[in-house]
Amino acid sequence: MTIDKSNLVDFITLGCSKNLVDSEHLMRQLAVSGYQVHHDPEKPEGRIVIINTCGFIGDAQEESINTILQFAELRKQKKIDKLFVMGCLSQRYLKELEEEIPEVDHYYGKFNFNEILGDLSKTYNPNFALERSFTTPSHYAYVKISEGCDRTCSYCAIPIITGKHKSRSQEDIIQEVQWLVSQGVKEVQLIAQDLSYYGYDINGKPLLPDLVNRIADIQDLKWIRLHYAYPANFPYKLLDVMRERDNVCKYLDLALQHSSDDMLKRMRRNITLDQTRTLLQAIREGVPGIHLRTTMLVGHPGETDLDFQALKAFVAEQRFERLGVFAYSHENGTYAYNHYVDDVPKTVKSDRVSEIMELQRTISSELNQQKVGKTFKVIIDKTEGDFYVGRTEFDSPEVDPEVLIAKTNKLSIGSFYSAKIINFDDYDLFGEVVF
The missing domain is CATH 3.40.50.12160 (Methylthiotransferase, N-terminal domain)
Structure with a gap:
């Protein structure tokens, strides 16, 4: 044709x-x-x-x-x-x-x-305002709950691009998720520039816990995952929802950026190292077994070797299950561009990215080893070569590790299976389905 x-x-x-x-x-x-x-x-x-x-x-x-x-x-x-x-x-x-x-x-x-x-x-x-054509596999979708950002981080151009934070109505979001589920979606990733701020512009208080609780009531929605929360003024009631609702994944993407108090202040993050540690402890105690994804920023103006070593020590201490790093970019219009000199050489930035990622590779490998012999619920996303490629509730599509299952038995894309972990590498797991 x-x-x-x-x-x-x-x-x-x-x-x-x-x-x-x-x-x-x-x-x-x-x-x-x-x-x-x-x-x-x-x-x-x-x-x-x-x-x-x-x-x-x-x-x-x-x-x-x-x-x-x-x-x-x-x-x-x-x-x-x-x-x-x-x-x-x-x-x-x-x-x-x-x-x-x-x-x-x-x-x-x-x-x-x-x-x-x-x-x-x-x-x-x-x-058709709430409908979309799928670019992802049809069993999962991203749902944007707000636009914009009211934070004033020194390095970030997002508020310049998107403007002030604007939350969508809960009713609008619920209707969109209901439509997605009617199309066969089993997993939604809730996304925003800043999930934590959802609701403040509606009635002056955080509404994310209430929204997630309402979405969890939608029949046949198996997994709900949360991306891009902000540590300052974190909505602690969300932890109760994550712990109590079975279809809310024990997973949280919480961008921390740094651990040095001096750098946190220069970055205008409105949080200290001690407050960060208190938050992380509350999250892990409030949602046992949770896997945390975070992002670190290196090479920000004024970052000394002492600051960087403090960041490495913090990453080693906290042992995040998922971690990414990016090098500072001197973006026109940002607070840092207008007030700081981009004084960390590009080669130093690159070396610092590599050092953190090498540390995280070791941490990830050790955490993966602890999963060998355990059984997890896995959703199958696709096939690659001789393997089915799946994920646990602790893994977001595209950015997180995967579970590779040999094509010994025929499995269905978009279906859930119990998989026993039989081997591992630095980031991915190898499993076999338990029927």
């Missing part, structure tokens, strides 16, 4: 899962308007291309610009008819992009991307 390429839209999404949600909602609107939509195709074939960009840090910006330039050349050669750019990069640098890459037909920001429909002579259909 011949594909009508004039009616085919190639959609490229860069950056985080929050961008992915925006792409999925726009893709659904395009689909109900009569377009065929391909997401991240290996070989783009459509006459219309939409690029959803990331503008968080330098490396992400460079990837977005290079992708735009690649398709701008195709536009110049008339190999595509329309090229649209949306998302964080164009939200932040709209005028500069319009001047530097005029081959793009139109640039949109992070919040007006539905205008693409009008530019394609289509109309936004509110009847």
Whole structure:
């Protein structure tokens, strides 16, 4: 069957899962308007291309610009008819992009991307506002519960891009999750720039515990996972919900960034090392068995070797189950850009990233070894070579370790199984299904 390429839209999404949600909602609107939509195709074939960009840090910006330039050349050669750019990069640098890459037909920001429909002579259909086309396996989905951020971290450009925190209504979120479950979704990842702040702009108090509790009531929803919580003013009542509700994963993504009091102050994190330790102790005691994911930032202006050694000691002390590290990027418009000198050499930043990750590799391997012989509930995401690839409740898609199960028995993608862990490596586990 011949594909009508004039009616085919190639959609490229860069950056985080929050961008992915925006792409999925726009893709659904395009689909109900009569377009065929391909997401991240290996070989783009459509006459219309939409690029959803990331503008968080330098490396992400460079990837977005290079992708735009690649398709701008195709536009110049008339190999595509329309090229649209949306998302964080164009939200932040709209005028500069319009001047530097005029081959793009139109640039949109992070919040007006539905205008693409009008530019394609289509109309936004509110009847499908909560629906989306899946770019993930159909058994899990990301659900964005808010936009923006009210925090004032020195290094972060997100508030510049997204503006102030704005919570979605609980009713809106519940309806979206109900629709997802009706489509076969068994697991949702609740995401936001800052989950902890959810509800403050509605009635001045944290509503995340209440929201998660209500979502947990949705029938046939097996797993709920929480991403991107903030340590300062953490909503402690959430721990009760996580402990008491069986379908709330014992997993929390809590970005800590550093442990040195001096660095925490310079980063404007509004929390101290002692307060951080108190919070971590409360989380582990309040939700026994919880797995914590965190992120650390190295090379921030003013970070001394003493600060870095304190961070290494903290990582060794806390033994986080999941940990990522990124190097400071001197982002125009941020507090750090305006008030600090980017005084840590790039090579030092890179070495510090490597040191923390090497430490974490050892910790992860030791924690994995402790799981050998134990049995876990595992969801199967896909197949790779001779293995089924699954995850426990302690693992988020794409970013966390996986459970590899040999194709000895036929398993179904998107189904749950009990798997006994028989071996491990630094990050992944090897299991066999217990029938």
